[in-house]
Amino acid sequence: MGIRLEKNWEILNSTSIEALPGQLGVYQIADKDGQIISVGYAGAKEPFGIRSALEREILLHGNVATQFRYEFTSNYRSRWDELLMLHIYDYGELPEHQRNESSRVGRLHPI
């Protein structure tokens, strides 16, 4: 199993979110060109898991966020950290609105 989140992008809107189960997990949000603008997780504080987290992302980035992909996992904390590390490895820095996480995130050199 690859460690990157390599599922196909889905259209981000209220209809697609409503179809998701309310499970815990991680996700990426991207603009129309596939540029990742947010790497997030849906934790146990979310009333409806990944649905609630994605609804909040629409409120935050709805003007540019058009796509999302996700993965259900109860290990959302360590998977989220892993995705943040991978993002730094692939792109050199975290998405702009997440740069305050940089000091907390470790280093990864995947094969």
Added chain:
Amino acid sequence: MNFDLTDEQQMIVDTTRKFVESEIVPAEEDLDPDAGSLEPHDFERLVAKTKEMGFYGLDIPAEYGGPGLDTTTRALMAIEMSQHRAGLYNPCYGVFGGAGLAQLYEATDAQKERWLYPTLRGEKKGCFALTEPSGGSDPARAVQTKGYKDGTEWVLNGSKLYISGADKADYALLFARTSDDPGRNGVTAFIVDTDSPGFFVRRVVHTLRATHYATELQFEDLRVPEDQILGEVNGGFAIANDRLSRQRIPYAAGCIGPAIKAQAMSIEWAKSRETFGSVLAEKQAIQWMLVDNEIDIRHARYCVLEAAQKADKGLRFRTEAAMAKLVATEAAGRVVDRCIQIHGGIGVTKDLPLERWYRELRIRRVGEGPSEVQKLIMARDIIGGSFK
């Protein structure tokens, strides 16, 4: 053995308990149930408090500026510091400070300047890289990372598995086989900066512990100057083994805290929750579970304190430490399991900390030497060393 606390120990226990109840538990209330760190402003505020209390850098020896606690008092504090949701693997979220890798106190002066003192000042972090894909329970034989000498440098190739904190560490204490001896006399300890060419953190290893994940490391022609050897060439196993032995007492003590907290929660729940016309506390099935919990908790506490007191008196404590590790990790697991049963449905939700303790305690029976290895250690001491 005298398990009565001295006045000073009682004061330290009371102060720590109050700190956990009034500062740590409220600060973690709004965090994700699997969070591994406080909000930065809370962390800084509480570090300032522990410094004021004179408890910062708990495990730093007195000669290096630490409070110089004995093992018994440290174990008593560990029991208190772990009585919150993240307490098992992150007691008080680290606001009492760390001591770094204990082995660095045996380092050369130059090594201390470069790695130990910056660690004590909170400027650097280290990780302990011993276990390999070939195994962790028998490290003397399992180490397959190879090192050979090239001029004034050593060149290391191999991998490590289940290494905590390597992705954020500035340096690693790394063990490699440096001779043809397949056992304990062929392993050397190296201090390696993690930004050295050839040092790679390849992946996160996801476990039952959703925070404080482990990592897999790989070394490809990693060049290490010979002055970065800790101790003697081929003398690394003694360094690793010393750490494994002395870690067992606080490791065991830290398991007792969540068990105590889970038991307190269950007693409260049993006294208030009604089923079939009476509260749970009036039902024998529940009473017996609570009694079994109490027996497990006290048994674990006695074992931990016995090991700690022997260590403080300078007596041999290897058997006692192994017994404490085995008893405390297994007893705490049973206690939390019963507490979940007493709570019913809510016990398995993330609304309560029980499910997190249940998952994380399962790791404690494996980490730092599984129960079976603790029995092996005790058997060697009881029967004698003839079958080593």
